[in-house]
Structures are given as structure tokens and as C-alpha cells.
Amino acid sequence: MAKKKEESPLYVGIEDPIALRRQLLEATRDILQYLKRYEEFKRVREEKLELISRIRDLSDEIGKLIWKIKKLLPKTGVRLPKKKIELEEARLLEETKPRIRKTKIPKPELSMMEKIEKELSAIEEKLARL
């Protein structure tokens, strides 16, 4: 039975074999071209990542330099005088505030982002006080 099948195989007709072959070859060529381009793309990405790492280092260095300047400059006690009313209000608030015993709660370790935010708000505060 199997032998009989081999003797009379079935064929599928292809109307335009040249067009089919052309499409297949073109698709293969395109894929190969994209693979080639991918290598270039990889190079661009690597260069970009390298530059990003350099810019990160630069920003660290700039931060350190600013810190050095801050250390060189004298500490000033220059503060804007607080208005009398504000002081009075603060005193009253302090007096009427219920006393709460403070217990030390261990602070969770700050993430890099939190540290930066903390530093930022400290700087903002200082700026506001100038």
C-alpha cells in the first residue's frame, strides 16, 4: 500500500514560481541586511551606554567639587529675621501642644533616591532662609 503511494505522489501547482522564489530571496536578503544593521545598532547602543556612564561620573565629580566649595566658604549665621508674630505663634503652639514622650524608632536605611531628595530639601530650606 505504501509502495503504491510512493509511485503516485501528489503535486501542488504553483502559479508563479519565479515570483515566489523572488519573494523568498528578497525576504532572506532583507533579514540578512537587518542582521547586519543590528551590529551597527549594537555599536550605537554600546556607545550611548558608555556616554551615559561617563555623564553619571561627571555629575558625581561636579557634586564633589560643589561640596569642596561649600567647605571652603565660611559658615555664615546670616538669617532673615523672623517676624515677631511668627515667633509668638510658634511659642503659643509649643505651649499648647500636648507633650508626647519621644521614643527612638530605628530609621530604615535610605535609598539613594531618598538620600538625594533629603539633600535637595535641605538645600531648598537653606535657599529659602537666605
Place this chain on the structure above:
Amino acid sequence: MPIYVKIDEYKDVLDLLNMIKNKLAEAKELLSRINELKNEEDAELELWHSGIEEIEKKIEFVDKALFRPSML
């Protein structure tokens, strides 16, 4: 109310400021190069997108020709 800074330290501050300025200029250049590379990447991705659509069409043609010859 003025503040007074020792002359040696003042010079150091100026030097540091110059260093910061140079580093900022460098950072600016790097950023502009990163932007260029990003644009290159975006253009390339866009090209791939249209390229893949083209390949998809070709494969669709082959698929029809081979498996659904009556549809051609």
C-alpha cells in the same frame, strides 16, 4: 551683610568653579552626543518596523502561493 573669605581659599574656590564649568561643558557635549545617538537609534527602530512589515508581506505572499494557491 558681606562675608570675607581668605585669599588662598578664594583662589581655590575660583579654581574649583572653573573646574565645575569645564565639567559642565563636557557634560553638555556628552548629552548632545547621547541625544544624537538616541535619534539614530529611533530612526533605526523605525526602519526596522517598516522593514519587518515588508518582510511580513513577502512571507504572506509565499504562504498564499504554497498553501492556498487558489487565493492568488
